[in-house]
Amino acid sequence: MQVTEHIHAKKIPFKLTVSPERTVDRFVYAYLIFGKQICLIDCGVSASEAMFFDYVKKMGRDPQEISMLVLTHSHPDHIGASRAVKREDRMPGRSPRRCAAVD
Numbered sequence: 001m002q003v004t005e006h007i008h009a010k011k012i013p014f015k016l017t018v019s020p021e022r023t024v025d026r027f028v029y030a031y032l033i034f035g036k037q038i039c040l041i042d043c044g045v046s047a048s049e050a051m052f053f054d055y056v057k058k059m060g061r062d063p064q065e066i067s068m069l070v071l072t073h074s075h076p077d078h079i080g081a082s083r084a085v086k087r088e089d090r091m092p093g094r095s096p097r098r099c100a101a102v103d
Contacts, residue, residue: 008032008059010051012044014077028077032056037067046080 001009010030015023031041032052038061040052053063069086071079 003031006034008034008055010044010055012048012051012077014045014048026077030078034059034061038065039068039070040066040085041070042072042078043069043081043085045077047084049081049084052081052085 001011003009008031010032011027012030013025013027016026017023028042028044030044030048030052032055033039033041038056043049043052052066056063056066066085069082071082
């Protein structure tokens with residue numbers, strides 16, 4: 001969902017297991033900031049990284065342009081995909097200033 005010209009929100013649904021026989025449907029938001037480079041703020045639950053890469057491609061950009069991942073706090077629904085994002089080597093070392101510069 002496009003929030004502003006440069007800020008996009010991705011709703012990431014997941015199930016929270018509260019007992020062996022019961023789950024609760026939940027969701028978390030993560031944000032992409034599009035500028036010269038792309039910042040990803042939080043990355044959702046484990047295995048949600050493909051959602052970001054697919055969305056970036058849908059917006060006509062390359063996932064290689066994701067130059068910064070900002071994790072707001074260490075809850076699993078906010079950091080779960082961070083290892084996969086790093087493992088995919090999608091985030092080459094770039095200056096945070098480049099990411100912060102929104103055109």
